[in-house]
Amino acid sequence: MERDLDVATRTRMIEWLKTEVVDQMSRLFKAIWDGSTARVVDGLAGLIASSYILGRRLGIPYREVDNAIADKLNRLKQEGHQLEEHYQDLSELSEHIRKR
Template identity: 55%
Template sequence: MDKDVDLAKRVKVIEWLKTEIVDQVAHLLRAIWEGSQNKMIDALASLISSGYILGRRLGIPLRSLDEAIMEKMKKHRADGHQLEDWYGDISALEEHISKR
């Protein structure tokens, strides 16, 4: 019986986190529309932290997410991603993550 309760709780938490992510995207879009930097920062922080926590609840180590982000940035840079070419965003994110 305890296993069933634990499984139901885990599923409920995952579903809740998924709705949090959607809600934070809506908050972010509203903040962008309003031009409020403080609200944008808050929404982005909530969105990123919810993504990490959802990954953890799905059994993905936080370090693995960081490594996957780094690999994705390396690939984007190697492929000549426009954000890297125009603004250097990809290498800036790589540098930020590597300094953690």
């Protein structure tokens, strides 16, 4: 019975975190619409934090998410993504992650 309760609690937490990710995305979009830099930063921070925590609740360590982001950025750079070609955003983000 206790194990069933634990599974139910974990499942409920994962469902709540999924809604939190959507809520943070909504807040971010509203902040962009309003043009509030402070609210955009807060929305981005909330979205990123919620995503990391959701991953952890799903059994994915933070470091694995960091590594997956770095791998994704490298693949996109190799594919010639337009953000890299025009602004070097992918290289800058890769460097930021590498230095953390």
